[in-house]
Amino acid sequence: MITKKPKSIPSTKAPLTIPDNDDFSDISIIGRELSLLERAKVDYTKELPPPEAALKVRDEIFGTLGNFSLVIGKAKSRKTFLMALIMAACLGFAKKTKLFGNMHMMQGCLPPGKKRVVFVDTEQGEYHVAKVAKRVTRLTDPVGNSKLENFDVYGARTFATNERVQIIEDIIATTPDLGLLVIDGVRDIITSINDEEQATFMANKLLKWTEENQIHIITVLHQNKGDFNARGHIGTELINKAETTVSVTPQKGEDVSKVEIEYCRNKEFDPFAFRITDDGLPEVDDGWMPKSKEPKGKQSPVDIGELTHAKILQQIKTKIGDKPKHSDVLSLIKLTVTDQLQPIGNTIARDYFTYYMGENAIIKHGKDRSPKAYYTIHPEAFNA
Template sequence: MSEVKQDILRLWEEKQLRITDEIQTAPEVLYANGSVIGTLGNFSASTGKAKSKKTFNVAAIVGASLVNGKVLGYTVEFPDDKRTILYFDTEQSPYHCQKVMERALRLAKLPTDTHPENLKFAALRQLTPSLRLEVIEQAIINTPGVGLVIIDGVRDLMYDINCAKESTDLIGKLMEWTDKFQIHIHTVLHLNKSDDNARGHVGTELNNKAETVLQVSRSKTDDTVSEVCAAMIRAAEFDPFAFRINDYGLPEIASGYVFTEPGKKAKDPYPYKELTEEQHREALAVVFVNGPIKGCRNFEAALKAGYAACGHSYSNNKVKGLKTFLDNKGMIRYENREYIYNPDFYY
């Protein structure tokens, strides 16, 4: 038997799974309004048309990742040994790339006169697609502690976005990197001008293989607002959120913004919004009876049990909405990767 065939047979043996194998659940690291949108070993994407504020949205993800905290609708919980962020921009000049960095740091409430040790940012605009791909691969291989990789302009890693082979090879690389190095990759891709489909054959492959595809779009009722929703998601779908750019040039939640869907009736208010302040205080006292709670899933389980103990039973999806509601009202805070009760809230 040839050496090549022996290698293939070894690979066949390696890749077999057995029912008795102990396979760990992929660690959840990135959430949007309480729903999982990113795990280690997978990749996700942001899509949107020109001027939809995709890069502002990605800056919020990076800002939350810099401090393992919460920015806009995103909450991040990377393990301590995977706190390094690699950011690759394939489209913008170094000047505009630096503006993106500054925006992320300000969202994270970090100083802008000192570069954070856990952020590596590269402007790859001047390189060829094949060289960009090689630089990204070598950076992932040779940078210790990588947890998140941002590729702003994934189509620029290939020559022809409609080439089936190039598209399959590129998406294959994303799957290889995420699985081999147990990282999460978040990519950015434009939508077609004529519809809401991701551009080219690579867009089709991305939709088929990504863990989550976020869609950022301009509001049809308020041109100062951008909406973020899940175009495709493997986990429970999250409630969409909207942001606008404030006077300081930073994205912030668009308070009071109402999502409209022509032809559909507005959803009834969530039941937890009808509870009185005292009812919330009673339930939260049960939720936090043992103090701060670490981890998004642990907190959701405690919320569900605590409110149910006080006579308010909610589904898992409604618990996610409840968590966002409590956060927006200032009843809870997320600090140092823990959920903390704030009894001094004003209802």
């Protein structure tokens, strides 16, 4: 039997052409994982969009997706009430609420697909955690009794430290529409606030969780009883890595707590204050104005709060050159204190210099009177 050979059908596709200068750099090699170096390399020639805002205050960015922020304050300073305000803003305030007048001071900006807000409380029992959640529902829903579609709440007080971390990781891994995660308080997901290794580990966890999942995390941490520093090594590490750090401080002689930026990578918003109404809800005080920073007379360095000292030194550190001399540091102290506090002359600038030397915030390298002697600046001396 003779079989006929099938006729070949001419191809209608254009022949494949490869440019002479094609290095195939845009084609991944099948079966090979990228190295650490390849994964870390940034193509700075690409047009990268800025990170999306998660929350704004007075039209200035409080936090963005892909970053975390830190709220610090002493015990009973109403930090958790501020968290309720923030979560309500991101979920959407009730249309009938008159809490903010015409200012619209706090604006949730979570984009589509990232509308879910999750609250994790590591300190309080179930009753008080539910009480916080009900504040949020009353701020976002006129009735205040219904379960919010995009709001989940977890209490982690009864779990071990490693289990709390696992709960947070599970929340992030199983919540694809997560936009904002509030962890009140971050101190309870490590075993020691003064362990440098744990502090670094947790800061890196927060950076990893936010970057890889494009969410914003707000963490809450107590300040020390005797000063205004965030507690322990964990406080220092989180301040260094956070996009925004704000403090919550009750105001003497007033029934309000002030919210003020301590450190920020974006343009700072002006301080504002809130009070607790007779209904037990946080309410922004539209008419509140911060007292003037201008002190009466010249303040010595011992009269200044440690957070302010840290900010002064951080600004000096960013402007100082390599191996600065005594005159260089003194000049920048004078300029920076004048900028942040009050006009000072050389005499008070020298007082600041001596004070910082005594606190190991400015360290001299080299022998006295040596032309090779220089100084280094250490703002972290006031965050330890």
